Amino acid sequence: MRNGQQCILEIIAEDNMASSPAEHPVACQIRYIKGDLFSCPETDSLAHCISEDCRMGAGIAVLFKKKFNRVQELREQQKKTGEVAILRTGERFVYYLITKRKVSDKPTYGNLRKCLEAMREHCIRNRVTDLSMPRIGCGLDHLQWEKVSVMLEDVFMNTQVRITVYSL
Numbered sequence: 001m002r003n004g005q006q007c008i009l010e011i012i013a014e015d016n017m018a019s020s021p022a023e024h025p026v027a028c029q030i031r032y033i034k035g036d037l038f039s040c041p042e043t044d045s046l047a048h049c050i051s052e053d054c055r056m057g058a059g060i061a062v063l064f065k066k067k068f069n070r071v072q073e074l075r076e077q078q079k080k081t082g083e084v085a086i087l088r089t090g091e092r093f094v095y096y097l098i099t100k101r102k103v104s105d106k107p108t109y110g111n112l113r114k115c116l117e118a119m120r121e122h123c124i125r126n127r128v129t130d131l132s133m134p135r136i137g138c139g140l141d142h143l144q145w146e147k148v149s150v151m152l153e154d155v156f157m158n159t160q161v162r163i164t165v166y167s168l
């Protein structure tokens, strides 16, 4: 026969299961700000897209290279398309989504998604709560923001990560 305490514990456990994230997905709402990405709080982690060779000769990547440099450190991580190279600087992480092999290639939505999933796993493991980025993949790389934003919301659903997207 069960004692009262055990019974209460079992009810709490059932209650917790009923409100599990799988049954009540927590939507990821992207916040939009018009302005320079680098005006975001210094504690926000940052993300943008590059190619495997880590050449950052055009677009917003040039600004990342100027601000953080450490290109050799990024190259030494030897990340491939679909993965993410990462720098830690102060309290923030800077994510370099490797969305394509060469600078002259164009990324696929599938590879961008793999990069976002890799970044999500790192964010979760490292308790990243605030992540700022430009409209990734949608400038020189010609992806469509309507599709990329839906993908971002989907990948970061059920996480504690608040995403802010800056555009000029």
Ligand SMILES: NC(=O)c1ccc[n+]([C@H]2O[C@H](COP(=O)([O-])OP(=O)(O)OC[C@H]3O[C@@H](n4cnc5c(N)ncnc54)[C@H](O)[C@@H]3O)[C@@H](O)[C@H]2O)c1
Pocket: 035, 036, 037, 038, 048, 049, 050, 051, 055, 056, 057, 058, 059, 060, 061, 063, 103, 104, 134, 135, 136, 137, 138, 139, 140, 141, 142, 166, 167, 168
């Ligand atoms: N030769 C090269 O090195 C070369 C060639 C092609 C592309 N690229 C670069 O471009 C590729 C990434 O393309 P992408 O479309 O993801 O990026 P992107 O075109 O650099 O930028 C994405 C979006 O961010 C916007 N943006 C630019 N500066 C700012 C700012 N300060 N604040 C907020 N928004 C801003 C920009 O207008 C665009 O809509 C990478 O390969 C990267 O290295 C380099």
